[in-house]
Amino acid sequence: MLISMKSIIERYNQMKEGHQLMSASTESKGKFWQAEAANLRQQLHNLQENHRQLLGQNLSGLEIEDLRNLENHLEMSLHSVRLKKENIVHKENMELHHKFNRICQENKNLKEKVYGQRGVDGSQNSSSEYSITVPAEDITPVRLELSLPKQHITKEAAEAQTNE
Numbered sequence: 001m002l003i004s005m006k007s008i009i010e011r012y013n014q015m016k017e018g019h020q021l022m023s024a025s026t027e028s029k030g031k032f033w034q035a036e037a038a039n040l041r042q043q044l045h046n047l048q049e050n051h052r053q054l055l056g057q058n059l060s061g062l063e064i065e066d067l068r069n070l071e072n073h074l075e076m077s078l079h080s081v082r083l084k085k086e087n088i089v090h091k092e093n094m095e096l097h098h099k100f101n102r103i104c105q106e107n108k109n110l111k112e113k114v115y116g117q118r119g120v121d122g123s124q125n126s127s128s129e130y131s132i133t134v135p136a137e138d139i140t141p142v143r144l145e146l147s148l149p150k151q152h153i154t155k156e157a158a159e160a161q162t163n164e
Contacts, residue, residue, distance in 0.1 A: 052058045053070055
C-alpha cells in the first residue's frame with residue numbers, strides 16, 4: 001500500500017507542476033500570438049504592396065534594378081499564362097476534332113440506313129409494290145422518283161406488244 005500512496009503523491013506533484021507551467025505558458029502563448037499577429041500584418045502589407053506594383057501602381061519609389069526584377073517577373077508570369085492558354089486551346093481543338101470524327105461516322109451510318117445496301121447494279125432492293133430510285137453516287141440533294149407497280153407495267157407492255 002505504501003508504494004501506491006507514493007505513486008499517487010508523485011502524480012499529484014507532477015500535476016501541480018504542470019498546472020504552474022501552464023499558467024506561465026499562457027503568458028508566453030499570449031506573447032507568441034501577439035508576435036505572430038504582428039508578423040502576419042507585415043506579410044499582408046508586403047503582399048498588398050507587391051500586388052499594387054504588379055498592377056503598375058506605386059512604382060515611383062523603386063530603383064532601376066527593382067523595376068527590372070518586376071519586369072522579369074511579369075514576363076515569366078505572362079509566359080506561364082500563355083502556355084496554359086495554349087494547352088487549353090490545344091485540348092479543346094483535339095476534343096472538337098474527335099467530335100467531328102464521331103459526327104462524320106454517325107453521318108456515314110445514317111446514310112447507310114437511309115440508302116440501304118445497294119445491289120451490284122446500284123439499284124436498291126425493295127420488297128414493296130412501289131420502288132424509290134436513288135442514284136448510285138452519293139449526292140447531297142436527294143431525288144426521288146416514283147414508278148408504277150410492276151403488274152401495271154407488264155399489262156401495258158403486253159398490250160403494246162399485241163398492238164404492234
